[in-house]
Amino acid sequence: MTAPVYLVDDDAAVRDALSLLLSTVGIDVRAFAGPEDFLSALPKLEPGCLILDIRMPAISGLKLQERLTASGVDWPTVVISGHGDIEACRKAFRNGAIDFLSKPVDEQDLIDAIQKGQAALGRAAEAAAERRETLELLAGLTPREREVLSLVARGFATREIAGALDVSPRTVESHRAAIGAKLGTTSAAEMTRLWIEAESAP
Amino acid sequence: MSERTPRARDILRRSLAPGIVWPLVCVLALGLLAGLERNARLADLTAQSDRLHAVASQRVDQHDAHLTALSAIAVAGAEQRPDLFHEVAGAVMRFYPRIIGIFLIPLDGEDGVLEIGIREADLRELIRDAAERSAGAPVLKRYPSDRPAYLIVKRSPNSDAARYGLALVIDAAALLDGDSDYWMRAEATRWLALPDGTPLIGVKEDSRTPQFTRALSSGTQPLEFKTAIRMTVADILPPGRVALVLAVIVLAAAAMRVIGRQRAKVRAAEARAELSGLETRLSHASRVNALGEMASGMAHELTQPLTAILAQAQAARRLAARGDTERVADVLEKVIGQTRRAGAILERLRTWTRPRERHAEPVDVRDCIHVAETLLAGQARELGARLTLTLPPTPLTVEGDRVELEQVLFNLMRNAVDAVAESADPGAREVVVEASHDGAMVVIDVSDTGPGIRPDVRDRLFTPFVTTRESGTGLGLALSHRLVERAGGDLTLVETREGARFRISLPLASAAGEAAE
Structure with a gap:
């Protein structure tokens, strides 16, 4: 719950006021005067929740959102706008915004949106950690064991695997026992889940 | 709108340019005046001529009656009682002064010639000749003298066994004599001629002069009767009336000019008023239009301070709850600043949308x-x-x-x-x-x-x-x-x-x- 919030708004008064408000709630805020400032600082930033004003010179909030999505930054984004423009709202959500708020923004709405964003960030971090763990577990398997696991995950029975690998069923059984010990489970279903997770990892 | 009306009026006004139109109006008016005057004079002539024609026709008819009466006396016994013939002839001539001579000429010699009024030997042959040639109807002859007169010759008795030539000499001037002084005028002319065209009296005008032509209504003496009236420009355009007409036209022109100017002035004033009203409206509309164009920008403009104010106020509430009064004062200062910013934007909106007097x-x-x-x-x-x-x-x-x-x-x-x-x-x-x-x-x-x-x-x-x-x-x-x-x-x-x-x-x-x- 301590992920930082990045605020991009070109109006100094709005920027200061929202920063002040969020800091009184105990949220760590960093404000940027424009999309260019934010983009240049981006490589050094840790993942956080984005608050973008939709109307800004040169690059609008929506354009910035698109650019970030294109470059693989999928941090939760809250779009704030001077008018309740439905078209802009639809675009923002299509680009993956988690919320769309009209100015003037009420603190509760903003805080709720940020919390939603931080929760999403938290979930993402958890999923990433799990996947990392799985990959680490699978990294401990020998090449032969990995071969056996892939066949198990595809639903083949021990005898079929033995036939396919041209080994005895007993050897397959012993490989399975070793895999079970390393992954901490004997369930074929659980093994399958871990395999799929590892395969889908980037 | 009715654009055609003012345009038509403009064309009319332009064509009413004083240089062309007023002389034209004068010429038309004078033409009309001349026409009316000429018609009136012609009508006068016709009326007078009619009357004279009727009188003259009546008079010549009386000559037939005299001839018949005198013929009867002559046949009854002119030779025995020439005094009777003389008496009757004298009475006729007294009553009818236009009859200036009465002749009774025996066809077979000089004996028994009766001449009353005029004695001229030349006439005897003339009368005798005419009577002999007569086929019953009286013969008309020019009186061979300067005097405007003619003879009516009749045989008596009126048969092939006629013994006398009976003649009346009629003064043409007296025949046309009348009580009207219309014919005293120099421009009114009369003309009388025998049916064969031999002129008796008067002037024959050429055919261009307005005329009245009619033969006298008489079986025996259908004399050619013509009258005419000469008209000069001064006659058909009497200076007095011309002056009056011109004065009226000039007055009308002046009046129209004054009215036209007045109306042009009013129109110009109206146009000016309309224009200035239009300008004011235009100026206002243009401002409102500009305002419409930037309305979306303005809305955004106004939401910025409002966003700041809301966030600052909510932050201040939290700081106040925490007892951090020093920072609260700071934040309130910012709130005031942003509120002023919003106020200024609104003020501009207001001054721009309000129609106003130039100041x-x-x-x-x-x-x-x-x-x-x-x-x-x-x-x-x-x-x-x-x-x-x-x-x-x-x-x-x-x-x-x-x-x-x-x-x-x-x-x-x-x-x-x-x-x-x-x-x-x-x-x-x-x-x-x-x-x-x-x-x-x-x-x-x-x-x-x-x-x-x-x-x-x-x-x-x-x-x-x-x-x-x-x-x-x-x-x-x-x-x-x-x-x-x-x-x-x-x-x-x-x-x-x-x-x-x-x-x-x-x-x-x-x-x-x-x-x-």
């Missing part, structure tokens, strides 16, 4: 430029235009209407922002507003890096309804030009290598004051 006062044009900038900032940001102001630190005061000058600057700056928005290169979207004073003049240049002004509209830039923008009304520059002129200045397009530059020149207020002193 000249000393105005610092830098303020006007700032106001226009505030109104345009949102739009400029959205279009990616950079708005740069280069203003001197000291006031540039001119005499003028504040809102009008703001409007002019807003129009020029908005045009500039719109122009650069079309530019392909986002880095070159520059609008620069420079104000300075040059001697006694304040010069404000609004320059942009847009595509510039097309040569075909350059000459008509300040003409209403000329626009290069699809959604433009073409009023902005025209109105701005007028407003600047009204403040005693000038608005021009300055030649530049790229983009467009509009220059407003206005007299400095202090200079205007000194000049007045």
